[in-house]
Amino acid sequence: MAHRLEKRVLLEHASDPALRTLDGYRRLAGGYATMERAYKEMEQDEVLQELEDSGLRGRGGAGFSMGKKASFLPRGEMAKYLCCNADESEPGAFKDRELMQRNPHQLIEGIAIAALAADAGHAFIFIRGEYDEQADILDAAVAEAYEAGYLGTNILGCHRDLELVVHRGAGAYICGEETALLDALEGKRGNPRLKPPFPAVQGLYGGPTLINNVETLSNVPHIVRHGAEWFKGFGTEQSPGTKVVSVSGGVRRPGNYEVELGIPTRELICDLAGGPEEGHEIKAFFPGGSSSPVLTAEEGLDLPYSFEAMAEAGSMLGSGSIIVADDRVSIPHLALRTARFYHHESCGKCVPCREGTNWTVKMLERMVRGEATPMDLDIVSSVQQNIIGHCLCVLGDSMAMPVGAMVRKFRDEFEAVMADPELVLDPHAVVRGAPETLGAST
Amino acid sequence: MSPGGREVTITIDGREVAAVEGEMLHDAARKGDVEIPYFCYEPKLGDPVGACRMCLVEIEGIPKLQTSCSTPVREGMVVHTRTEQVKEAQSAVVEFLLVNHPLDCPVCDKGGECPLQDISYGWGPGRSRVIDEKRHFEKPIELSPLVAIDRERCILCYRCVRFSQEVAEDAQLQLIERGDRTYVGTFDDRPYVAPFHGNITDICPVGALTSYTYRFRARPWDIEHAGSVCTLCPSQCNVSFTVRDEKVKRVIARDNHEVDDGWLCDRGRYGFEMFDAPERVRGPRLKGGEAGWDEAIAKAAEGLRAASRGRRGWSSADNSGEGPARTTPASSGVAAIVGDASNEEGFLLQRIVREALGSAHVDSRPSRGPRADVLRQLAEPAISARVRDIDEADAILVLGTDPLHSSPILDLRVRKAIRRNGAKLVVATERPTALDGGAEAIARYAPGQAAHFASELASAIGGAENVASPVAETLREADTVVVIWGERIAREDGAAEALLDVAKATGMADSDGAGLLEIPDTTNARGLREAGCLPDAGPGLSETAAGMSTEEIRNALVSGEITSLILFGVDPLRDFPDTPAWEEALTAADFVVSFSMHENATTAKADVVLPLETHAEKDGTVTHPDGRLQRVRPSASRPENVLPNIIVLSQLASKLGLDTGIDSQPTAFKALTDAVSFYAGIADADLGGRGLRWQDRNTPELHQLVHPADRQVDAVRERGSVEMPSGSADGELTLGTYRDLWAGPITELNPPLRFLTPHQRLEISPRDAQRLDLKNGEAVRVSQNGNAIDAAVLIKERIAPGTVFLAEGVSGANANGLLNGGSVQVEIEKVRA
Amino acid sequence: MSPVDGPGRNNPSLPVDPAVREGRVPGRAEEEIPELHEVDCPPELAERIETLMGRYPDRRSASIPALWGVQERYGWCTPEGIRQAAAVMRVTPAYLESVASFYDLLHTKPVGTHRIEVCTNISCWMRGGDRLLDAFKAAAGGDDADFFVTGFECLGACDIAPMASIDQRYYGPLEAAEAGVAIEQLRAGDEVLPEKALARRGLAGDA
Numbered sequence A: 001m002a003h004r005l006e007k008r009v010l011l012e013h014a015s016d017p018a019l020r021t022l023d024g025y026r027r028l029a030g031g032y033a034t035m036e037r038a039y040k041e042m043e044q045d046e047v048l049q050e051l052e053d054s055g056l057r058g059r060g061g062a063g064f065s066m067g068k069k070a071s072f073l074p075r076g077e078m079a080k081y082l083c084c085n086a087d088e089s090e091p092g093a094f095k096d097r098e099l100m101q102r103n104p105h106q107l108i109e110g111i112a113i114a115a116l117a118a119d120a121g122h123a124f125i126f127i128r129g130e131y132d133e134q135a136d137i138l139d140a141a142v143a144e145a146y147e148a149g150y151l152g153t154n155i156l157g158c159h160r161d162l163e164l165v166v167h168r169g170a171g172a173y174i175c176g177e178e179t180a181l182l183d184a185l186e187g188k189r190g191n192p193r194l195k196p197p198f199p200a201v202q203g204l205y206g207g208p209t210l211i212n213n214v215e216t217l218s219n220v221p222h223i224v225r226h227g228a229e230w231f232k233g234f235g236t237e238q239s240p241g242t243k244v245v246s247v248s249g250g251v252r253r254p255g256n257y258e259v260e261l262g263i264p265t266r267e268l269i270c271d272l273a274g275g276p277e278e279g280h281e282i283k284a285f286f287p288g289g290s291s292s293p294v295l296t297a298e299e300g301l302d303l304p305y306s307f308e309a310m311a312e313a314g315s316m317l318g319s320g321s322i323i324v325a326d327d328r329v330s331i332p333h334l335a336l337r338t339a340r341f342y343h344h345e346s347c348g349k350c351v352p353c354r355e356g357t358n359w360t361v362k363m364l365e366r367m368v369r370g371e372a373t374p375m376d377l378d379i380v381s382s383v384q385q386n387i388i389g390h391c392l393c394v395l396g397d398s399m400a401m402p403v404g405a406m407v408r409k410f411r412d413e414f415e416a417v418m419a420d421p422e423l424v425l426d427p428h429a430v431v432r433g434a435p436e437t438l439g440a441s442t
Numbered sequence B: 001m002s003p004g005g006r007e008v009t010i011t012i013d014g015r016e017v018a019a020v021e022g023e024m025l026h027d028a029a030r031k032g033d034v035e036i037p038y039f040c041y042e043p044k045l046g047d048p049v050g051a052c053r054m055c056l057v058e059i060e061g062i063p064k065l066q067t068s069c070s071t072p073v074r075e076g077m078v079v080h081t082r083t084e085q086v087k088e089a090q091s092a093v094v095e096f097l098l099v100n101h102p103l104d105c106p107v108c109d110k111g112g113e114c115p116l117q118d119i120s121y122g123w124g125p126g127r128s129r130v131i132d133e134k135r136h137f138e139k140p141i142e143l144s145p146l147v148a149i150d151r152e153r154c155i156l157c158y159r160c161v162r163f164s165q166e167v168a169e170d171a172q173l174q175l176i177e178r179g180d181r182t183y184v185g186t187f188d189d190r191p192y193v194a195p196f197h198g199n200i201t202d203i204c205p206v207g208a209l210t211s212y213t214y215r216f217r218a219r220p221w222d223i224e225h226a227g228s229v230c231t232l233c234p235s236q237c238n239v240s241f242t243v244r245d246e247k248v249k250r251v252i253a254r255d256n257h258e259v260d261d262g263w264l265c266d267r268g269r270y271g272f273e274m275f276d277a278p279e280r281v282r283g284p285r286l287k288g289g290e291a292g293w294d295e296a297i298a299k300a301a302e303g304l305r306a307a308s309r310g311r312r313g314w315s316s317a318d319n320s321g322e323g324p325a326r327t328t329p330a331s332s333g334v335a336a337i338v339g340d341a342s343n344e345e346g347f348l349l350q351r352i353v354r355e356a357l358g359s360a361h362v363d364s365r366p367s368r369g370p371r372a373d374v375l376r377q378l379a380e381p382a383i384s385a386r387v388r389d390i391d392e393a394d395a396i397l398v399l400g401t402d403p404l405h406s407s408p409i410l411d412l413r414v415r416k417a418i419r420r421n422g423a424k425l426v427v428a429t430e431r432p433t434a435l436d437g438g439a440e441a442i443a444r445y446a447p448g449q450a451a452h453f454a455s456e457l458a459s460a461i462g463g464a465e466n467v468a469s470p471v472a473e474t475l476r477e478a479d480t481v482v483v484i485w486g487e488r489i490a491r492e493d494g495a496a497e498a499l500l501d502v503a504k505a506t507g508m509a510d511s512d513g514a515g516l517l518e519i520p521d522t523t524n525a526r527g528l529r530e531a532g533c534l535p536d537a538g539p540g541l542s543e544t545a546a547g548m549s550t551e552e553i554r555n556a557l558v559s560g561e562i563t564s565l566i567l568f569g570v571d572p573l574r575d576f577p578d579t580p581a582w583e584e585a586l587t588a589a590d591f592v593v594s595f596s597m598h599e600n601a602t603t604a605k606a607d608v609v610l611p612l613e614t615h616a617e618k619d620g621t622v623t624h625p626d627g628r629l630q631r632v633r634p635s636a637s638r639p640e641n642v643l644p645n646i647i648v649l650s651q652l653a654s655k656l657g658l659d660t661g662i663d664s665q666p667t668a669f670k671a672l673t674d675a676v677s678f679y680a681g682i683a684d685a686d687l688g689g690r691g692l693r694w695q696d697r698n699t700p701e702l703h704q705l706v707h708p709a710d711r712q713v714d715a716v717r718e719r720g721s722v723e724m725p726s727g728s729a730d731g732e733l734t735l736g737t738y739r740d741l742w743a744g745p746i747t748e749l750n751p752p753l754r755f756l757t758p759h760q761r762l763e764i765s766p767r768d769a770q771r772l773d774l775k776n777g778e779a780v781r782v783s784q785n786g787n788a789i790d791a792a793v794l795i796k797e798r799i800a801p802g803t804v805f806l807a808e809g810v811s812g813a814n815a816n817g818l819l820n821g822g823s824v825q826v827e828i829e830k831v832r833a
Numbered sequence C: 001m002s003p004v005d006g007p008g009r010n011n012p013s014l015p016v017d018p019a020v021r022e023g024r025v026p027g028r029a030e031e032e033i034p035e036l037h038e039v040d041c042p043p044e045l046a047e048r049i050e051t052l053m054g055r056y057p058d059r060r061s062a063s064i065p066a067l068w069g070v071q072e073r074y075g076w077c078t079p080e081g082i083r084q085a086a087a088v089m090r091v092t093p094a095y096l097e098s099v100a101s102f103y104d105l106l107h108t109k110p111v112g113t114h115r116i117e118v119c120t121n122i123s124c125w126m127r128g129g130d131r132l133l134d135a136f137k138a139a140a141g142g143d144d145a146d147f148f149v150t151g152f153e154c155l156g157a158c159d160i161a162p163m164a165s166i167d168q169r170y171y172g173p174l175e176a177a178e179a180g181v182a183i184e185q186l187r188a189g190d191e192v193l194p195e196k197a198l199a200r201r202g203l204a205g206d207a
């Protein structure tokens, strides 16, 4: 059974494979009762109010109030859209996968209720192409929901229509950025758009569009069912609710754990995820996915795991994904891996991101090959500064912040590697523990 | 693009700048003389993309720097473009741009006129800290037979692909791959062949896209730029000739919003190498061979005078043969047909014909056209549209023409109106057009049915239920309608009158910005008509004794009624309908003087051949179809033995005893403006670089100058309803002929464009193709009472069953050999291999 | 910078370009929107794309799904397949190629029948992702017709690091040795590493 430190709301009953089916969802979780109530008894504004009062913050990265965002959509007769962001491509994040795989109907019910709040008639789930298995599960669930009359025209006889399409991406992290997602959904290359205009005003096909993350929307049925007060009973004042946290890297039990926001980070990493391997220490960790500046063990382990605490510490909670690096991980190599990812995923539209990620990778490669000087370290740092705040979207910053932080916090390690790359321990050894030289690792 | 309109004041670098609310900050700054560096911004390419990040500025109240190219101006905005923060961002962007740029300026064609070079010096960090390997591509490679692409130099500003997407709308040029692997390319690496693709070399801010025709030809510091006008088609786009050693090396756009919006078609851009084609007529020539100018002009005068005496008339003893012939016009045996000529040339020529040779037989149309009284009404300022009216029109009717082929730049203009302004397009033509895709309603009438269709349309707009009703609605609902119509429909009786009815039905006269815009068959048709090159109207469309139209002249040559002919810038055997008839006519003629730029089938039959200047060499004016007088300026040197056309004409005149007092462009222009009532008082200075539309000079009397005569309703228009194409089972096919953009000397005499030379293709509907068991590309013979043309089958879904189409002007298999006139029986039999 | 006129004149170091005067006849015809009768698109593919277009307010939204369709039909996004989809969607093939080339899972070059993507991103890398990739490459040998093995960015399964996606299904945590087993099972057409399939895993917190 679930660990005492877990507080399962979204993952309640998730251990039971039956939850995946409409019957199971109805039987185990009283599924769709809330939606039925909302559609039959509640006004758009009541639902909106409930969501705003709950203080639910987006679980996709930005942490913006979900209710507020929904309230930004203009009222009146026009085609409005709802997009569920299921692109989950940030290194370290795998919570949405779990939620869709184990409880697809919870998401669909959440979408149906959110659509009511946003007065949207057309909804899309943009799921990353790699999640083929989960997309199949969603397709089946959506079909069941149409069958049962929770989707389609004149839903539950309430004269409301909602079309829901599961749209599979084809492999591009940038499509998780909300405006790039819209372009991809419109059949184009997934390039981010200039903001303003914001999607809430001018989004998909130029119509007002609400975009929310899978976990955010999965929260909706629970909030509308139990009320905002109940929801605020969990977590902290500024980070209400529970959070499904993905923990991975140098821990014994990597996986998704649903906890109240605000619990000590140490409990998440060491108790729930089992902490580092025997005889090893935590050196640093990404508190919110690979885009969040790394925190050293000293800085981070005793912080409450909440949006505000992480922000205060100069990092962020982001998508709620913790990647742990233990004492054998070479930070310069970690920085290179991180940079390579963003270089590979940069859409190429804007100059600082396209060229900055590419240049950073080249410099870091030189460093781990021992072909760099301390002056190059300063260049790397200033290049990160030159990227931050100058790009079209924040993908560039998403590399510059963690890489910048690594250079700042582990300068000595970089200098050591540059001096003699052979010194560096093999990052692969995290599991097997046997130190080796670096050969294949970069 | 059209901003909110309200005048606001913003502060840039401490200075107050007046701006229009909603316009982009970058534009406001430019108007306020504040220079903000940029690469990707170009309003003509549609909405800003904000990709290069070069234009970042600081706006008070906004923490992050903003891209000025995409930030709409608001009242009271306080902007800083020179702060440390901004400077750092700018030099950062330049440094990033150079991470992958080869910096091979010394061997780059763009060197010296390269925005990246300039901005790097002006805003860059001075020295780059990049020591790492740059990305590599095979370079330079052929993007098209005319444009080379060097992908290492590309800074991915999106300009070229946006042009392909947002302006030409051919969607052939795309970005391939992602991130810093992205490159500009085409499907399956096929060539980017599209009629406007040369423009991408103008808008590329680096040396990534260059024209093969200009590569290594010259450097910015040893060339001159000469502003002139392209007269290779009626669009009369404004161009700038890049001239080196008095030769044209390149043609680039010279943005004139009133005419071309700053774009050029590839015809105008690459069509300059025929200036030195071997076929160029480089001096006077007689049947025997080369001749001196005096001899040639004397010979021409002699032959013409002889004919002008006619078989009758010419008696009065007091005439020694010198001095103007005093014969009655009708009896003169001389006629003249003008084609590619300036206003002054046309004006002089009609004076020679009328005054020196006493003939009324002068025309400037390939076959026939409306009577003068109808032309006067069509020219009424109240119902004529400007080019720029297209941008704001509620609805656009394209009638009997395909702009892409007959006036390419208007194709882009119509697309822009639809894309940017949501204009509703109605296309009514025989043959599918390039604009069909954006059309709200399309009517396909059978070839030769334009007149009937137009009259049906007029009554349908008026409310009648008929075959044209489906397309009429759109036009009825619109406030401002611009009708773009092809001159060739006016070859049909009653078509022009019907057009006037359409104008009336849409209430054009009372609606500002609405009007007719003609796409004529020849480049300066309007100018020549207004200069007096019409059988029944003199300069300024004035009343005059009626003479013969081109078609009548042709018949008269055969019958012997006319014995001698002046051809100025025309090649009847290539360009006029009914080639066989023209063969006969020219053979029958006693004496033919041909003014021509190049040798062709017609000059081969001429007794005297006189060389013409090219539009890069000549000095004169032309009149745009919308009435805009534009100045063609001499930019390159003439071949040694070629004289200015107006000088040759005035010498010929005086040899014929007519002293025109014209010996230069200024005197010629003066004579023209004196003679054409509504040009009166226009000085060369008034034309400037942008030209002057005579209708826009609000001298009140101007409007009376073109006097409408009462139009009697024509019998021809009382005919039955439009015979829309029918896929009649008996397999009768109606032939339509059209002029292909690339048919003729333009491709045959320009080596760079030769690859575009069209081959004759029989366009046919899938249904008829299936019935006749024809496959794509199959060779067929199209015959019509005795005449036959070979062509390759081209099955097109949008061709109406029952109709087939062939291109005019194609060498070897010229559709002018067959007749478009009305419904024609066309047999197709497979060529037995 | 010395002024240059004509191919390489008074600057022999310049590349001499044969096209300076003459536009060569292009190798192949340019590609506009092909008409249906020109492409003979398999009816089932055409039907599928038509249906897809029907699911969206704007038909262009179907471009990625349509390309998935092409890839399933031909193994990769072949030029012919792209032309067929373009004809049905009434867009230029260039547009679809541009879209296809943007996404990592759509292939504009031929690939093997079985697609194996090995995660080499942070969490998997820490746990031996690179070695796993090498192991798969070695096990697949040079067999490019049957196998397409590639390193991949985070696949969203760091909990089972090091992991791989085999024919769009997730497996992990994998020992290098299991690469060979998986390849053999694929060759034999057997179920792949059943006990390592993500689908079979329970919630981490339940353990």
Ligand SMILES: Cc1cc2nc3c(=O)[nH]c(=O)nc-3n(C[C@H](O)[C@H](O)[C@H](O)COP(=O)(O)O)c2cc1C
Residues within 6 Å of the ligand: A057, A058, A059, A060, A061, A062, A063, A064, A066, A085, A086, A087, A088, A089, A090, A173, A174, A175, A176, A177, A178, A179, A211, A212, A213, A214, A216, A217, A393, A394, A395, A398
């Ligand atoms: C480069 C980039 C990648 C992103 N990827 C994701 C993603 O995979 N999933 C997601 O939900 N949000 C992602 N986001 C955040 C979205 O832009 C957006 O803020 C979010 O989907 C809003 O939903 P929420 O308010 O429910 O969090 C990404 C943002 C950026 C800049």
Ligand code: SF4
Residues within 6 Å of the ligand: B153, B154, B155, B156, B157, B158, B159, B160, B161, B184, B203, B204, B205, B206, B208, B209
């Ligand atoms: S080729 Fe030129 S215009 Fe096109 S993207 Fe590159 S730099 Fe811009």
Ligand code: FES
Residues within 6 Å of the ligand: B037, B038, B039, B040, B041, B049, B050, B051, B052, B053, B054, B055, B056, B067, B068, B069, B070
């Ligand atoms: S000009 Fe503004 S971003 Fe390029």
